[in-house]
Amino acid sequence: MSKVRVSISVSLDGYVAGPNQSQEEPLGDGGERLHDWAVELKAWRELAGMEGGEVNASSAVMEEEHTNVGAEIMGRGKFGPPSRGAWGDDPWRGWWGEDPPFRKPVFVLTHHAREPLTLSDTTFTFVTDGIHSALVRAREAAGDEDVFIGGGAKAINQYLAAGLVDELELHVVPLLLGGGERLFDEVGPGVKLELLRVVEAPGVTHLKYRVVR
Amino acid sequence: MSKVRVSISVSLDGYVAGPNQSQEEPLGDGGERLHDWAVELKAWRELAGMEGGEVNASSAVMEEEHTNVGAEIMGRGKFGPPSRGAWGDDPWRGWWGEDPPFRKPVFVLTHHAREPLTLSDTTFTFVTDGIHSALVRAREAAGDEDVFIGGGAKAINQYLAAGLVDELELHVVPLLLGGGERLFDEVGPGVKLELLRVVEAPGVTHLKYRVVR
Numbered sequence: 001m002s003k004v005r006v007s008i009s010v011s012l013d014g015y016v017a018g019p020n021q022s023q024e025e026p027l028g029d030g031g032e033r034l035h036d037w038a039v040e041l042k043a044w045r046e047l048a049g050m051e052g053g054e055v056n057a058s059s060a061v062m063e064e065e066h067t068n069v070g071a072e073i074m075g076r077g078k079f080g081p082p083s084r085g086a087w088g089d090d091p092w093r094g095w096w097g098e099d100p101p102f103r104k105p106v107f108v109l110t111h112h113a114r115e116p117l118t119l120s121d122t123t124f125t126f127v128t129d130g131i132h133s134a135l136v137r138a139r140e141a142a143g144d145e146d147v148f149i150g151g152g153a154k155a156i157n158q159y160l161a162a163g164l165v166d167e168l169e170l171h172v173v174p175l176l177l178g179g180g181e182r183l184f185d186e187v188g189p190g191v192k193l194e195l196l197r198v199v200e201a202p203g204v205t206h207l208k209y210r211v212v213r
Numbered sequence: 214m215s216k217v218r219v220s221i222s223v224s225l226d227g228y229v230a231g232p233n234q235s236q237e238e239p240l241g242d243g244g245e246r247l248h249d250w251a252v253e254l255k256a257w258r259e260l261a262g263m264e265g266g267e268v269n270a271s272s273a274v275m276e277e278e279h280t281n282v283g284a285e286i287m288g289r290g291k292f293g294p295p296s297r298g299a300w301g302d303d304p305w306r307g308w309w310g311e312d313p314p315f316r317k318p319v320f321v322l323t324h325h326a327r328e329p330l331t332l333s334d335t336t337f338t339f340v341t342d343g344i345h346s347a348l349v350r351a352r353e354a355a356g357d358e359d360v361f362i363g364g365g366a367k368a369i370n371q372y373l374a375a376g377l378v379d380e381l382e383l384h385v386v387p388l389l390l391g392g393g394e395r396l397f398d399e400v401g402p403g404v405k406l407e408l409l410r411v412v413e414a415p416g417v418t419h420l421k422y423r424v425v426r
Contacts, residue, residue: 012383012406012422013397014227030402170225174408174422176401184226188389189243193225195387198418200411207418209225209387 002139003146006156007065007169009034009204011177016153019179021082026095028180034173037204038062047101057201065169070142071105073134075155077181079108079124087114094124105141107134109155131158153181160187160211168193169208215352216359216379219369220278222247222417223383224390229366232392234295239308241393247386250417251275260314270414278382283355284318286347288368290394292321292337300327307337318354320347322368344371366394373400373424381406382421 010016011034018028027034038044042053043062076084081092091114094100103121114126127134138147149159159165170183193209200206223229224247231241240247251257255266256275289297294305304327307313316334327339340347351360362372372378383396406422413419 011401013401018402172420174406176397176404176406178399178401178403184389186391188224188226188391189231190391191389193387193389195413195418198411198413200408205408205411205420207385 003166009171015180017181070145071138074150077152220382228390228393230394283358284351287363290365
């Protein structure tokens with residue numbers, strides 16, 4: 001059966017974004033540094049339509065992360081804009097321009113109804129009736145492939161707390177943000193995990209866990 | 214020059230002890246499970262004067278942790294009792310009985326003055342004039358050897374925030390405690406680290422960092 005997977009960069013003090021997120025600083029103060037290890041990679045640059053880049057121990061981790069994923073669920077926090085609220089007359093179309101790198105169905109958790117938005121190979125569907133409904137729809141769209149919970153912290157935490165995540169990969173970055181969006185907030189106690197593997201790479205340690213039911 | 218080292222077990226959600234610490238549950242709800250990996254080891258059992266135990270990938274980590282340490286600094290939270298406050302007429306003598314496993318000078322951070330307490334090979338000295346003073350005294354006592362900051366979270370966080378820690382080893386345990394004593398609270402931003410090594414072992418992943426000045 002297909003899996004529900006989470007994979008996210010996190011600071012050593014547990015934040016997936018810094019404080020003061022804004023349209024200019026989507027990942028908050030210092031948060032962009034959480035992704036330094038990724039944006040240098042050839043595998044990442046290819047997804048973003050760019051040339052060049054490095055190949056190192058993180059490359060296989062990133063390739064695995066993007067393989068066999070049939071649909072993504074993201075929170076309003078990841079889709080944006082940071083002001084949230086009603087969509088308005090000229091609604092926000094995401095951070096990623098006219099050719100978003102997802103190229104699969106994306107389900108956006110929101111309190112505000114909206115027609116689906118198709119940009120190139122990616123269709124964003126806006127789900128207003130909760131995480132379980134979004135997962136049903138994402139599973140249907142994914143078929144035999146996995147469903148990826150793409151963030152932010154609140155979306156991931158909700159799925160973890162509900163016991164709906166099968167695998168969790170943390171890209172642990174050796175910096176302290178001191179505040180921001182905290183992973184695992186209001187998730188424990190009662191969630192057990194089992195380490196599947198560790199990969200040590202430049203600027204990051206990849207810890208992959210299975211969530212034990 | 215001798216180093217200031219920290220080494221502590223931490224849940225995946227960043228706690229070094231669970232909520233509701235008490236005399237019966239010194240590590241709070243679920244917190245004792247943070248040390249399951251350690252208490253099974255022959256290396257730990259020897260320090261506690263017990264026989265038997267396992268030898269696995271954690272054994273060398275624990276041996277390294279205890280090698281070349283000339284003095285330990287601990288917070289009142291680690292020394293106890295959980296009620297804290299004034300020492301009283303029949304003062305608390307620590308959690309460890311008449312033969313504590315430290316066998317070196319231990320400096321206890323406290324707001325309440327007290328004469329030194331010697332139990333077998335361990336002398337506890339109570340320091341009321343702050344973390345810098347405690348470190349000066351611990352360095353003197355340690356000579357060429359390292360100073361170990363033994364916890365709890367508050368003591369470690371204070372030394373990290375003050376930029377006084379050279380090496381930090383996290384024993385990351387795959388469970389979520391959901392509350393308790395949080396490592397890194399009020400430490401970041403502005404602290405950078407560099408991974409020195411990873412050791413994958415049964416029930417724990419050891420991540421050792423150098424703190425970059």
